[in-house]
Amino acid sequence: MRIEITADAARYRAVTEALLLRDPLRHTVITTAIANHLAGMQADAERSRFLSVHDDEAAVIGAAMRAAGRGVYLGELPAGSVAAVADAMAEVARDVGGVEGAIDDATEFAQRWGCRHGVDFVEAYSTRLYRLAELSFPETAGTPRRATESDVALCVGWTEAMRVESGMPSPTLNAIAVRNRIATGRWWLWERDGRPVSLAAHQIPVFGWSRIGPVYTPPEERGHGYASILTAHVARTLRWQGLNVCLFADLANPTSNKIYRAIGFEPVRDFRHYQFTPPPTER
Template identity: 65%
Template sequence: MRIEITTDAAEYRSRTEQFLLRDPLRHTVMTTSIASHVAGMHGPVATPHFLSLHADDASVVGAAMRVDGRDIYLGELPDGGAVAVADALAEVIPENGGVEGIIADATAFAERWSALHGVGFHESYTTRLYRLGALRVPDVPGSLRRATESDAARCVEWAGAMRVETGISPRTQDDAVIRNRVAAGFLWFWERDGRPISMASNQIPVHGWSRISLVYTPPEERGRGYASAVTAHLAQLLRADDLNVCLFADMANPTSSKIYQAIGFHPTHEFVHHAFD
């Protein structure tokens, strides 16, 4: 296998798009990240690294990336591909702090990275990817509203609170990313009596798919169905634009998984994140 690494998102999209779109649901994180970088939605953030694996005939057979200073993310890989990716990135981004992907690939990568750098690793979280089937919209008081520039500070605050609750370390570029998402029209509130009480976001649509993320309700507003409402109504809006809809849920949080399945989402793939000690 031959490996190519680039920091140019447009070049990478041209090189790998056909491969990634063989399974756009599985690759939702990669395709939306690439599209967001091409669209300039990430601003002055850490240099991205996009990796592709190629067969002898030059066709793409695997993909991985590291963007926004996050940890390495693995797309579909051939047998032995996780080890090859770890070898290729070990000297390029030695400061990398973890890896996420399908369980078998992420674990193989973590084992190889640990051997190369002499560090341990541990499982920090697992997630399940869901796709929307028959949507069931709950009857909850309130309405959906797109966040505007005047809401940006609240969106940044709530996104930060969500990261703290889920144990995700904050990064200096997070605030800029959220503000760019507000400017692009991708952040939404569930509002009641003129007051935002829950939040959700949709990722930039890519080839007929959009992913819902950043579903957050402040603790004092929980237990009233607002997260279900904002998610379902945003999904309904995306469906009206002829988009397929997906989202991730933390497998350690049975409440979110129950909410999403109740409104029509069905589990597909499971992913793990390993952090290096």
């Protein structure tokens, strides 16, 4: 087994494409990150690192990454390789704040990282990956529209509110990042009586899949089905483009999991994010 790490997203895509194509749904986070790097949509892209695991015949059998500003993300990894992946990533990204992946792999990585660096780790959140099956539409008042330049400040504020409320340590999308994504037509608003009441976006399509997210409704607008209908609208738009559709839901949020199931999303796999923390000070 051999591990290679590169900062070149184009090279990494070429090397790992066969593995990623075998299960593009499983690797939606990695493929989207690669696409964002290649499209110039990733801030501080030079800080990202992409890892591949190779067998004795040089075939790629595992993938992981550290996107700029985020923790380590684990894709499919062969049995017995997680500790070696953690050690290799530590050589190029010592400052990572956490790890996310399938529960068993993420746990083993966190344990290895903790032992190696003398840090503790805690479960920050767990998510469930869903794929769209038969789409169902709820009845909700209002209309959808694509976000425009004039909506940048609103979208920045709502995504930051979502980050704070969820407790997920993902980086804030600044005005430049949101403006660039709005310009691609991938951010949507649901309007009621001429005012925006909910937000839903989707990621850049890769390998026939597009992932919906973020999805957010301000607290004062909840309970009316706006997120459900807007998510369904975005999903239908993607379906019309011939794309498969997926999304993640926070397992600590039963409401979001319920509404996604109600409009036709089926669970695929659970993931866990561990955050690394300094050990407690001895007294």
